[in-house]
Amino acid sequence: MLAIILPYYKISFFEETLQSLANQTDKRFKVYIGDDASLESPTVLLAKYKGKFDFLYHRFNENLGGKSLTKQWERCIALSGDEEWLMILGDDDYLDSSVVASWYTNFESFKDQSNVVRFGTKVVQQESNTISAIHTHPVWESASDSFVRIVKGVTRSSLSEYIFSRASYKKYGFKNYPLAWCSDYKAFLDFPDGKLIYSINEAIVYFRISSFNISGQQENNNLKNETSILFYQDVIKERIEMFTKEQKLELMMAYEVLIKKSRKLKVEEWIFIIKRYIIYFSLVPFLKSIRRVIISILKK
Template identity: 55%
Template sequence: MLAIVIPYYKLTFFEATLQSLASQTDKRFKVYIGDDASPENPIDILGNYKGKFDFIYHRFETNLGGVSLTQHWERCITLSYDEEWLMILGDDDVLGDNVVEEFYKQYPVFYSNVNVVRFSSKLIDYSLGKISEVFTHPVWESSSEFFQRKLKEKTRSSLSEYVFSKSSYLKCKFCDYPLAWHSDDMAWIEFSQDKQIYSINEAQMQIGFSNLSISGRNDNLDSKYSASLAFYKNILKKYSQIFSKKERLEILMKYEILIKQSRKLYREEWLFLISHYFRNFSIIPFAKLCRRILIAYR
């Protein structure tokens, strides 16, 4: 069975999320709502949905998301029982009516072959009242292929549009980056465990975007920057083997450019780059790196 876990904090768009759950054409799921000591009590709204789908609500007495959002996700997951598959649904995100139906319809195709399933998606800009085009994916795709598409800004991704096996989650857990920025990206590399990602394009998730969401705010750019640096460095240190040499060089360049967007590189960062360029030696990229180092230390 499928567990849908909602780390709740914001009431503003929550009813749309609940309505989308009530509208599912297949009710074979259970919802677990973990309230992160929110000042906005959802009890009255939840009362309107009793009997419309199966859910458990639990209020945590301390706020954890402000310290570590991934740890709040994880304590919300502990509310679930013996479900084999998990979805973490944002409290401002919406399921298309047939998301659960298509999950079970296509289950025989993917269940023994993957640990990660994703749906097509749209972005809802609540501030402007706009909905984006539909983002679809190859039905079968490796995590490295997906990473490259996202690196080149040919696609997008958010936590809510994924379903993952509980066994893969328990083995890996989430990387604890600031604001959980890129924590989902790292999860799909780790949770997939060398298996492909399976895409269901026949059902859509609608991902909320506003000045209340982490992705839509501009007062957290320093934390996002720190998270991005840590993410790309971890990719290079732990998972470079899943990429080709050409792809590794592209990731190295991305990491260097990312640092330079805010400041000059530190000595240890140049040394890190030198070591990785040497391991993936190609004369022109290595020569260009040496030139950039000379310019930096003039």
């Protein structure tokens, strides 16, 4: 059975989330709602949906998401039972009516072959009141190829669009980055655990960007940038062997560019980069990196 984990904090778009769950044509799922000591109680709203789908609501006495969003995800998952598959759905995201049905229809295709399943997505831009075209994926794809497509800007990714095995979650957990920024990226490099990601493109998850969520907020941009840099360092240190030689060089360049967008590289960062260019040696990228180091020194 499938557990849909719903970390709750803000009520602004929550009814649309609940309605999308009530609209599912296949009700073989249970929802676990973890209220992060919100100032906006959802109990009246939840009463409307009693009997429309199976859910458990629990209010935590302490707000944890403000300190560690990944820890809030984890304690919400801990509310769930013994379901083998998990989805974490944002309290402002929503599903089209066929998501659960499509998951079960495709189950035999990915059973024992994949630990991570993802859906097609559309991005809801709240401020402009627009919805993007559908983002689809190869039916079978390695975690490394998927991530490189994200790095290149060819595709996008968000936590809500994935279903993952409890076994993989228990093995790896979520990396506790500030604001949980890039924690989903790290998870979906880890959770596949050597298997391919399976995509269901005919069912859609709607991901909302608004001033109410972290993705749409500008005031934390510096922290987001530094966290992204830390994430890239972790990928290069821990997961680089997943990638081809060409992809390794692309990641190194993306890491370097990411830092330069917000500040100058530190000496230890240049050393880190140069060492990797030597390890993954390719003459032209190596010579270009040396040239960039020299230019950086001369500018000081």
